[in-house]
Amino acid sequence: MKTKHTLKLLRKYGAEGTNGTITYNGDHICHTIELPDRNNIRRISCIPIGQYKLEKVRYQRHGEQIGIPNVLNREGILLHAANSAKDELLGCIAPVTSLTGEGKGTGSGKALAKLKALVYCLWDMGDDVYLNIR
Template identity: 90%
Template sequence: MSNKHTLKLLRKYGAEGTNGTITFEGEHICHTIELPDRNNIKRISCIPIGQYKLEKIRYQRHGEQIGIPHVLNREGILIHAANNAKDELLGCIAPVISLTGEGQGTESGKALAKLKALVYCLWDMGDEVYLSIR
């Protein structure tokens, strides 16, 4: 039987963007940046709070990504690299090493690599991984 693991994303909302922190079993993994909360409107809002099952999604252009498939009224939501939510995100979540402003951060590629290593390790054991956003 597969185990369930939950990554916790604690958010702080701002007018210019949503910042957060992902922890796993109490340990800090990375910070996150997202678009501001605009009632889950496609392409301009972060996704609603809740618990989401993460799934591996393969794209021709971007290769394998961590997907968040079951978001109400949304599709194609991913966790991918970006350092500026307004310029680079359409509702997805971007991991960053440090936060530099609302919806802005640094070294996203590095943070994504760290997060992917953890999630893929759990998947490779045949386990399920969830993201709890609050």
């Protein structure tokens, strides 16, 4: 039987961006940056709160990524590296090592590697991984 694992993303909304923290079983994994909440408008808003099943997505340009399918009225939402939501994101979520402002952070590549290692390890066991955003 598949085990269901849930990563929790707790958000704080700002005018310039949305910052958050991802935890798993109470352990801190990384911080996150996203665009501000603009009512789920494509390319300029963070995605709505809710529970999403994460899936492996393969892109020719970016290789294998952690995808967030089944977002209402949205597609192609990923967890990928970026240090500035405004300059580098179109609705996706970027893991960062530390937050430096609203929608800004540092060490995104390192944070993504840590998150990917965890999620891939759970996937490799044949389990399902969910992201619970609130």
